[in-house]
Amino acid sequence: xxxxxxxxxxxxxxxxxxxxxxxxxxxxxxxxxxxxxxxxxxxxxxxxxxxxxxxxxxxxxxxxxxxxxxxxxxxxxxxxxxxxxxxxxxxxxxxxxxxxxxxxxxxxxxxxxxxxxxxxxxxxxxxxxxxxxxxxxxxxxxxxxxxxxxxxxxxxxxxxxxxxxxxxxxxxxxxxxxx
Amino acid sequence: xxxxxxxxxxxxxxxxxxxxxxxxxxxxxxxxxxxxxxxxxxxxxxxxxxxxxxxxxxxxxxxxxxxxxxxxxxxxxxxxxxxxxxxxxxxxxxxxxxxxxxxxxxxxxxxxxxxxxxxxxxxxxxxxxxxxxxxxxxxxxxxxxxxxx
Numbered sequence: 327x328x329x330x331x332x333x334x335x336x337x338x339x340x341x342x343x344x345x346x347x348x349x350x351x352x353x354x355x356x357x358x359x360x361x362x363x364x365x366x367x368x369x370x371x372x373x374x375x376x377x378x379x380x381x382x383x384x385x386x387x388x389x390x391x392x393x394x395x396x397x398x399x400x401x402x403x404x405x406x407x408x409x410x411x412x413x414x415x416x417x418x419x420x421x422x423x424x425x426x427x428x429x430x431x432x433x434x435x436x437x438x439x440x441x442x443x444x445x446x447x448x449x450x451x452x453x454x455x456x457x458x459x460x461x462x463x464x465x466x467x468x469x470x471x472x473x474x475x476x477x478x479x480x481x482x483x484x485x486x487x488x489x490x491x492x493x494x495x496x497x498x499x500x501x502x503x504x505x
Numbered sequence: 506x507x508x509x510x511x512x513x514x515x516x517x518x519x520x521x522x523x524x525x526x527x528x529x530x531x532x533x534x535x536x537x538x539x540x541x542x543x544x545x546x547x548x549x550x551x552x553x554x555x556x557x558x559x560x561x562x563x564x565x566x567x568x569x570x571x572x573x574x575x576x577x578x579x580x581x582x583x584x585x586x587x588x589x590x591x592x593x594x595x596x597x598x599x600x601x602x603x604x605x606x607x608x609x610x611x612x613x614x615x616x617x618x619x620x621x622x623x624x625x626x627x628x629x630x631x632x633x634x635x636x637x638x639x640x641x642x643x644x645x646x647x648x649x650x651x652x653x654x
Binding site for chain 2: 359360427454458462463
């Protein structure tokens with residue numbers, strides 16, 4: 327009997343390791359952000375739609391917000407645009423846009439043509455602000471709590487599913503599923 | 506004829522060498538050779554986050570160029586290599602380092618080969634010991650074999 331204990335034990339160990347691997351496979355290629363649980367970067371950036379007023383992190387203190395990194399050159403951004411408009415209509419949490427390494431005129435054209443889901447859009451021509459957030463590909467979306475802490479990051483196009491499963495429960499403080 | 510062919514060949518090689526230099530992904534030159542050496546070392550040990558299997562130095566994508574600019578600016582500002590690495594990992598995590606750090610979180614990964622080696626050695630030892638205890642039964646036929654042969 328004890329003869330089988332060792333192989334059995336090894337098998338169980340292997341099964342556990344592989345099960346962990348399979349569970350995490352949807353996140354394959356997604357790099358966990360070191361920003362999670364840490365304060366979001368402090369910023370004061372040019373405003374795309376309202377040049378007179380900077381987009382400043384200080385003004386966002388005390389409120390939840392989504393920080394969405396996009397650009398007109400980015401395919402996934404077009405893909406998620408409808409979902410972002412839905413989030414705006416839901417009026418639960420405002421979206422602050424970061425127009426990353428983009429042309430202002432093109433970005434304004436995009437918002438006129440497809441609709442504007444953003445409370446305000448900051449521009450980042452040099453790409454420096456995106457680096458502060460550890461962005462490595464657009465679109466990326468961060469959820470920041472009223473204390474200014476990054477609590478969630480989504481890489482890739484935002485979907486209604488991500489919204490209802492990952493973002494809404496965090497903002498409303500209720501577990502996913504209950505409404 | 507042969508000589509002129511050789512001249513053409515050599516000229517072509519030299520021209521190609523120049524083209525290669527002009528095509529290099531990263532044309533950055535820092536004023537000080539020591540800084541330039543550190544710049545090259547850093548951009549080769551930091552990962553391009555967009556392409557993931559290329560170093561910053563080798564990647565033509567926009568983000569890699571932005572991160573190289575950060576490395577250059579910080580070197581010129583007098584930052585140490587370790588400060589620059591820390592700055593990068595604060596934003597992109599340990600993944601940006603091609604040479605991973607030792608940490609408690611990945612200690613099991615570094616330890617796994619040694620653990621497996623230990624398990625192997627234990628199995629080996631047990632097998633050898635079992636065989637040794639079996640030997641007395643096999644003893645006589647073996648000795649006879651030796652005498653006959």
